[in-house]
Amino acid sequence: MDLERDYDFWLLDLDGTLVDVEWSYTREVFDRVGDRLGREFTDREADILWNGLTGSRDQQLEEWGVDPGEFWNAFHDEEDPSVRAEQTYLHEDAAFVGDLDVPVGLVTHCQEFLCEPVLDHVGIGDWFDAQLCCTEKTGWKPDPDPVQSVMSDLGVGHNGHRGVLAGDGACDVGAAWNAGLDAIHVERVGHERRGLCVRGDYRVRSFDELY
Structure with missing residues (x-):
């Protein structure tokens, strides 16, 4: 499976997807x-x-x-x-994002005053060509508006571009589908703890399963 080749751009959630906190x-x-x-x-x-x-x-x-x-x-x-920031750590299986050779965007509910210190601390700020911290003005996932805003910043759309959004929550899957993208759900907490199963185009416990 070569998802980098399959998609023209990637969008990712932050908390629970790429990083977590103690x-x-x-x-x-x-x-x-x-x-x-x-x-x-x-x-x-x-x-x-x-x-x-x-x-x-x-x-x-x-x-x-x-x-x-x-x-x-x-x-x-x-x-x-x-x-x-000091108590945030990067998931090891997220390292592939830094090697993606396609446009990459971040769409997160993490607020900007927290997001920037976290990105700096774990050293992944340069992974993203565009990023958006959702607010009442931008809308919240699963609303497609913040996703489409980042897509616009990346210069990609639906005219020939195929994209994917990866996240750990049902709202991420919903945002992907509402924006016309494929969805990867990475289950960090487990179905038992969540109390339900979140369905996506891909359902994994680790990004390592995609490669």
Whole structure:
């Protein structure tokens, strides 16, 4: 299987796909957010929200009776970019991205004030020819708008260009399909922990399985 030859461009998610963060950092952030909101988050709840295991994080928060706006304001206030970067590590099987000889773009829900320090720390900023950190203005995956924006920046479209988007969440697969791309789902957490099976054009536990 030679996916580099099969596709004219690649798009990738960041958190959970190319990089991950130590659990201790996640737990500490949710402890501080919980203190601010007057609500404790269990390990399972923190895992669900951090990894987006049930799909829409806002919908999940609402089901738990937590106001999404208040949560995200507190969450972003409690994230320290330098600490986040220091406790982030690169998945070894993601190294192939640096060797791709086609246009490569990054489409991530990681906010810009966190994304840049993380990219610098793990040394992958030069992997991408274009990147976008989703906001309310750009839209969030599975909305195709942020994907199509990066495609435009890369100078690729559907007129003869075949692309693929790789990510660890159902929203990544949805964004790929909504934008007319193939989707690779890399299952970092396992179906049992996720509680469901995310389907994509390719379903792998490691990018090594693609080569």
